[in-house]
Amino acid sequence: QLQLVESGGGLVQPGGSLKLSCIDYGFTLENYRIGWFRQAPGKEREGVACISSGGYTITYGDSVKGRFTVSRDNAKAAAYLHMISSEPEDTGVYYCAAVWDPVPNICPEVVEEWRYRFWGQGTQVTVSS
Numbered sequence: 001q002l003q004l005v006e007s008g009g010g011l012v013q014p015g016g017s018l019k020l021s022c023i024d025y026g027f028t029l030e031n032y033r034i035g036w037f038r039q040a041p042g043k044e045r046e047g048v049a050c051i052s053s054g055g056y057t058i059t060y061g062d063s064v065k066g067r068f069t070v071s072r073d074n075a076k077a078a079a080y081l082h083m084i085s086s087e088p089e090d091t092g093v094y095y096c097a098a099v100w101d102p103v104p105n106i107c108p109e110v111v112e113e114w115r116y117r118f119w120g121q122g123t124q125v126t127v128s129s
Helices: none
Strands: 004-007 010-012 018-024 032-039 046-051 058-060 068-073 078-083 092-100 123-127
Touching: 004 092, 018 032, 018 092, 018 123, 032 068, 032 078, 046 068, 046 078, 058 068, 078 092
Parallel strands: 010 123
Antiparallel strands: 004 018, 018 078, 032 046, 032 092, 046 058, 068 078, 092 123
C-alpha cells in the first residue's frame, strides 16, 4: 500500500518558481507510474504531468508545457514537480498519484485521473503578488 505525501507548496509570486515533492513513505515507488494533478477553486481536477515508472516517458498537460518539469528518484521513492514562470492560473491544490505499471516507458498522452489508484492529500500552491 502506497503512502504518498506531497510537500513544497506555498505562496509564490507570478514568474517565480516552486518545487513540489511526492514521497512514498512505504518506500515502494519503483514500478509505479506517477501522475501530478491540480485542482483550482471551483474547477475540476486537471492532469498536469505523467512520468513512467522507469522515468523514460513524460507527458504534460497543455497548460504547463514548457514551464513545468517532472522527475523522479526511485532510490528515494520520490517524484518531483518543478514549476517555473508561475502564473496566477497555476493556483490550486496539487496532488501526486500512482498506479502499478512496471513497463518502464508508458505514459498515456493525456493525463487522466481515472488511470491512477493511489493519491496523496495534496499541497496548496498560491501564485499571487
